[in-house]
Amino acid sequence: MQEKPYFCPNCRSNRIKFSVITSYQQSFLKDALSGSITEFKDPDAIAEAEPTIQCLICHFTGNELRFIKQAEREPRMNTPTTPLY
Secondary structure, eight states, rough: OSSSSSOOOTTOOEEEEEEEEEEEEOEEOOOTOOEEEEOOOOEEOOOOOOOEEEEEETEEHHHHHHHHHHHHHHHOOOOOOOOOO
């Protein structure tokens, strides 16, 4: 994953709450007669060219570049804070 800001292109309100979705493959053996699983192997992550990201506000899912490009189109501006007297 890239160290760049995200912005949800769907709800356009979320810049901080996301999850990354990964895929795994897991081999197993089954008994031919009963169908019960007799052995599980450890899961292996499937390498992906680009991570799949999900917005935790609206649950929109897309590739990482969509979230990055939306943040570049609508960058967050630093607003000066004024002291309260």
